[in-house]
Amino acid sequence: MALPRRMKHLAVESRGYPVIATVERSARGVDFGSINERRKLALATFDWCAVCGLPFGDELRWQMVFQEESPLAKAVSGEAPVHEVCALYAAQVCPYLFSPHSRMGDEFRKGAVRDVVVRFVGFESTKAVIAHESELQRGIHTLHFEHHGHADEFSYHSPDEIQERFSDALAREQDLPVTDAESVLIRLFNRLDDGGEGDVVTGAALVAGAAFAKDVFKVQGMKTFVGKHYPAVAGLMLKGSEEEILEFSRGSRDEAFGAVGPWVLERAGDFPLPLQRWRARGGSVVGRSEPRRPAGPGRSVSKNAACPCGSGRKARRCHPAGIPVG
Incomplete structure (x- = not known):
């Protein structure tokens, strides 16, 4: 065959x-x-x-x-x-x-x-x-x-x-156009070992905007992602500037997180329709959270503590102005 x-x-x-x-x-x-x-x-x-x-x-x-x-x-x-x-x-x-x-x-x-x-x-x-x-x-x-x-x-x-x-x-059959950022996500997605706690590319999908899908954390197998700041980082990908998104991606120790920021910027204005709907839903949620955006490094944590976004970097270097409450 x-x-x-x-x-x-x-x-x-x-x-x-x-x-x-x-x-x-x-x-x-x-x-x-x-x-x-x-x-x-x-x-x-x-x-x-x-x-x-x-x-x-x-x-x-x-x-x-x-x-x-x-x-x-x-x-x-x-x-x-x-x-x-x-x-x-x-x-x-x-x-x-x-x-x-x-x-x-x-x-x-x-x-x-x-x-x-x-x-x-x-x-x-x-x-x-x-x-x-x-x-x-x-x-x-x-x-x-x-x-x-x-x-x-x-x-x-x-x-x-x-x-x-x-x-x-x-x-x-024709070759399908794939950017450098997307090729990283595809390579990680094809791994036989899913990473133990869940597919790493699923985490990247959540921060791209899937975290805003209704009942997404009720979906079978998604409990491993609950309480890990995915909505907060998705808010950054939704409302953050290009500089903030790229800074997060460059500072992430997670290879999928490092690729998803550039992918979001590449596809801006041309997201797949389901993702467009999820991000539109998230827009109102993140908008309501903005007045509660705390001042100071990484929300209320000390400037030398790990950033609550999960990047692994110090709060003062990752999100010095703070990030929305997830």
């Missing part, structure tokens, strides 16, 4: 399979049957494909759908979207997408069988990403992607029916 060019940067697990962007991974191994909600948040923030983890650019967002209506004005899915060539590749190698007799193996969907006909639809944009309480696990929130603008589609009973389309997609 030919591997799309845009998937060749992916890490490979012990059996030789490329590790796609959404699956759970750690130093102990890869779980292809588990979708990681923290990683989905990073995909939504930076507008990356759920298979190859690279940006969409001007390409359509492809989603497997279950509705029979055609065309669809919009679709909402608990899975993140993918490029067309990545969807076609997955359809031929993923056990669930490959076989019409495939069954779900997890405890909540045990016995559910794949639809006889698999339908993928290409949408023009992802309008919003929202945290919803899971219907399968009460009290657990998962991310749902809302897509608009039905532009194309394909369907199949078996992967043999889409081999010609896959060959054509491979021939048309």
